[in-house]
Amino acid sequence: MKKSISIVSSAVVLACSLIPAGVFAAPQHHQKKNSCVTLYEHINFKGRSIRFCSNDSTLVNNNWNDLASSAKVSGGEGVVLYEHINYKGAKWTLKPGKYANFTKKMLSKNRSWNDVVSSLRIR
Incomplete structure (x- = not known):
């Protein structure tokens, strides 16, 4: 009887050792990486920049109101x-990527996004 219990116990231990360790690990919650944007004073990523x-x-507080002419967006959405200011007026959603020339994106019929941005929201 002891011999059969010992054999069964050994079989259970062996079977458990073959199960990958990750099966018993606590689930990992991956945090979504937030976006960041770097604004540039001039087209083609030239001049002063701010991240x-x-x-x-309100970009007024850091002296960037109505100055952005290009941007690089990284991570997130x-x-x-x-x-x-205060997230009012027209809006333009930029996905991760490079935006070299805001004069090519029209805000209205005769006005571009160049030197227009006054507030921003990270997605």
């Missing part, structure tokens, strides 16, 4: 640029 990784309701 944002969180919302900014992108960024939403707004024409006015």
